[in-house]
Amino acid sequence: MSMRVGDESGRARAESMDAGLLAPEVVPTIAAGQWQTALRRFRRHRVAMTALAFLVFMVLACYVGAHFAPSPTEQHLTEPPSGPSWSHWFGTDELSRDELSRVLHGGQVSLRVAFGVAILSTVLGVVIGALAGFYRGWLDELLMRFTDFWIALPALPILAVVVSIGTIDLGPLGTLDLGSPFGITLLLSLLLWGSIARVVRGATLSLREREFVDASRTIGASNTRIIVRHVLPNCFGLIAVNATLVVAEAILVETTLSFLGFGIQPPTPSWGNLLANSIDNLEDQWWLTVFPGLVIFLTVLAVNFLGDGLRDALDPRQPVRA
Amino acid sequence: MSSAPLLEVDSLRVEFKTDAGTVRAVDGVSLSLAPGERVAVVGESGSGKTVTALAVMGLLEPPGNITGGDVRLDGRSLPPLPDNEYRRIRGRDIAMVFQDPMSALNPAIRVGAQVAEAITVHDPSVSRAAARRRAVELLERVGIAAAAQRVRDYPHQLSGGMRQRVLLAMALANSPRVLIADEPTTALDVTTQAQILELLDSSRADLGLSVLLVTHDLGVVAGHADRVVVMYAGRIVEEGGVQQVFASPRHPYTRGLLASVPTANGRGSLTPIPGAPPDLSQVLVGCPFHPRCAFAEAQCLDAVPPLVELADGHCAACVRAREI
Numbered sequence: 001m002s003m004r005v006g007d008e009s010g011r012a013r014a015e016s017m018d019a020g021l022l023a024p025e026v027v028p029t030i031a032a033g034q035w036q037t038a039l040r041r042f043r044r045h046r047v048a049m050t051a052l053a054f055l056v057f058m059v060l061a062c063y064v065g066a067h068f069a070p071s072p073t074e075q076h077l078t079e080p081p082s083g084p085s086w087s088h089w090f091g092t093d094e095l096s097r098d099e100l101s102r103v104l105h106g107g108q109v110s111l112r113v114a115f116g117v118a119i120l121s122t123v124l125g126v127v128i129g130a131l132a133g134f135y136r137g138w139l140d141e142l143l144m145r146f147t148d149f150w151i152a153l154p155a156l157p158i159l160a161v162v163v164s165i166g167t168i169d170l171g172p173l174g175t176l177d178l179g180s181p182f183g184i185t186l187l188l189s190l191l192l193w194g195s196i197a198r199v200v201r202g203a204t205l206s207l208r209e210r211e212f213v214d215a216s217r218t219i220g221a222s223n224t225r226i227i228v229r230h231v232l233p234n235c236f237g238l239i240a241v242n243a244t245l246v247v248a249e250a251i252l253v254e255t256t257l258s259f260l261g262f263g264i265q266p267p268t269p270s271w272g273n274l275l276a277n278s279i280d281n282l283e284d285q286w287w288l289t290v291f292p293g294l295v296i297f298l299t300v301l302a303v304n305f306l307g308d309g310l311r312d313a314l315d316p317r318q319p320v321r322a
Numbered sequence: 323m324s325s326a327p328l329l330e331v332d333s334l335r336v337e338f339k340t341d342a343g344t345v346r347a348v349d350g351v352s353l354s355l356a357p358g359e360r361v362a363v364v365g366e367s368g369s370g371k372t373v374t375a376l377a378v379m380g381l382l383e384p385p386g387n388i389t390g391g392d393v394r395l396d397g398r399s400l401p402p403l404p405d406n407e408y409r410r411i412r413g414r415d416i417a418m419v420f421q422d423p424m425s426a427l428n429p430a431i432r433v434g435a436q437v438a439e440a441i442t443v444h445d446p447s448v449s450r451a452a453a454r455r456r457a458v459e460l461l462e463r464v465g466i467a468a469a470a471q472r473v474r475d476y477p478h479q480l481s482g483g484m485r486q487r488v489l490l491a492m493a494l495a496n497s498p499r500v501l502i503a504d505e506p507t508t509a510l511d512v513t514t515q516a517q518i519l520e521l522l523d524s525s526r527a528d529l530g531l532s533v534l535l536v537t538h539d540l541g542v543v544a545g546h547a548d549r550v551v552v553m554y555a556g557r558i559v560e561e562g563g564v565q566q567v568f569a570s571p572r573h574p575y576t577r578g579l580l581a582s583v584p585t586a587n588g589r590g591s592l593t594p595i596p597g598a599p600p601d602l603s604q605v606l607v608g609c610p611f612h613p614r615c616a617f618a619e620a621q622c623l624d625a626v627p628p629l630v631e632l633a634d635g636h637c638a639a640c641v642r643a644r645e646i
Contacts, residue, residue, distance in 0.1 A: 210425060211420055211422060211425040211426045212425060212426055212427055212428040212429075214381065214420065214426075215418075215420055215426040215427070215489065215492075216428070216439070217379075217381055217412065218379055218381065218412055218413060218417060218418040218420075218493070219412065219413035219417070219439070219440040219443055219492055219493070219495070219496075220409045220410060220411075220412040220413035220414060220443045220444055221409075221439070221443050222406075222409060222443075225443065229428075229431070229439070230428050230431075233428075233430040233431065234428070234429070234430050236430075
């Protein structure tokens with residue numbers, strides 16, 4: 001291999017060329033020294049940077065800005081709903097509550113649910129995918145057939161039925177209200193881990209054949225150690241990108257559920273139920289539909305752009321989603 | 323043999339069950355390694371030398387399987403051990419260095435942490451800081467300059483030779499008694515090769531290691547082994563002291579290997595061995611080397627020639643060994 005001779009960057013290039021040309025299924029690993037490169041690539045990704053800025057702004061607005069907006073519960077029953085004005089930027093609703101304030105408070109709930117779902121479903125998907133990909137054989141068959149089955153379930157009707165059960169008794173752990181933000185987070189996590197499990201399984205299947213895995217076996221490392229220390233850090237990019245995309249998916253599914261009346265239950269505001277409650281009066285009070293809708297749309301769009309940017313930065317060659 | 327063998331491979335047989343049939347990658351290989359001894363296993367690709375090494379480490383993966391024979395360390399049989407006990411032997415009693423230092427290090431972890439891991443795997447009570455200090459010492463011992471700074475590097479920041487040194491440091495971290503070096507220099511350039519081999523020798527001397535050197539390079543064998551085992555098609559065809567084998571090779575395959583090594587003065591043409599190794603998924607009739615052998619005659623087809631001792635410790639598996 002004459003390519004091996006040469007300066008360090010030449011060697012790295014030669015290696016990455018080898019990986020790309022000879023073995024398309026090889027998962028490119030993020031050598032951690034490449035984090036700087038990834039960061040630089042991300043910073044140059046203008047769309048992703050804008051999206052990130054928007055999301056930071058949204059989070060700040062919801063969690064900090066909400067304290068400066070008018071009260072979301074203060075009612076002026078004598079006044080009719082009013083359109084956008086300087087005192088009420090997003091207008092007021094049928095109880096004359098400030099709509100902007102309701103959107104911001106709803107955002108606190110919706111964003112918390114979305115990030116919670118991203119974390120929980122990622123953990124679930126990573127564990128299942130890594131076990132299946134690493135041990136292969138019957139465990140892989142079992143877990144992946146279960147994943148296929150799970151993904152094939154008609155999610156919305158089932159969620160609707162489950163949520164309508166209302167509260168379940170967990171014995172000593174107390175009760176779980178399935179319509180609460182926490183309940184919805186759990187349910188959506190159970191729904192959305194499938195794609196991450198597939199992606200992680202694929203990456204693990206390839207990584208487990210790498211020589212550094214054999215090498216760590218020769219120093220006496222256990223399977224658990226190999227998975228945690230040697231396989232998963234090398235799929236960090238894939239996991240991060242997919243977790244981001246789950247955030248967007250979670251917001252949309254929560255909205256859909258609320259719209260159908262099975263999501264987070266009022267009086268707790270969420271983006272979904274704000275939208276759902278306003279749709280009947282769309283002709284008279286358009287602002288009650290348009291502003292929450294716009295906020296949802298922009299947030300989901302921004303999260304997706306962020307995911308794209310992350311993917312481009314961390315893993316420029318690989319199509320990421322399963 | 324003067325002292326009791328430390329590591330013994332006894333009539334080892336390894337088979338791979340594939341769709342194309344059962345491949346007998348290792349067929350009745352026996353070898354032993356005394357304390358402090360350096361044994362080289364030589365053979366071309368597919369001769370079964372790496373599979374033998376992996377079998378000793380207990381790292382054969384399906385479809386590979388030990389179907390016969392035994393591997394003993396201090397007389398204790400290893401293959402029946404459950405994985406959690408085998409794990410305690412790997413790295414602590416028997417360590418291994420791989421062929422390609424480019425891919426044997428995890429690209430996502432700093433080299434110091436990888437060396438430290440080799441220590442903490444076997445002794446979780448060692449503190450992080452202590453493991454890190456020890457990693458620096460180990461890296462210094464394998465000749466990495468400014469090791470205290472280098473521990474913070476990622477593998478891609480090191481040259482091939484340095485990475486091989488890091489791997490050696492990992493292998494030596496728990497002062498093993500046996501080191502299996504699987505083509506440790508193949509991926510390196512010639513000057514680095516010499517340095518790594520010298521390091522291997524000095525580590526052996528310092529630590530009283532036994533080294534099983536797996537290689538296809540007879541040039542490496544000459545200066546860095548006490549005994550040579552030549553493998554062909556999953557069997558041992560010749561075995562003996564380095565002097566014996568190099569001075570008077572008794573198997574036509576060994577002769578062929580020696581004839582295909584370039585000499586220092588560059589004169590004289592290289593003589594390649596004609597043909598290719600046999601397909602091990604087929605049942606072989608007679609001596610596996612006979613189709614490529616210049617000395618083959620009718621009796622070579624009768625049976626697989628047994629390994630016969632010709633002189634003190636010098637064995638060959640050829641019916642015409644005494645004539646050649």
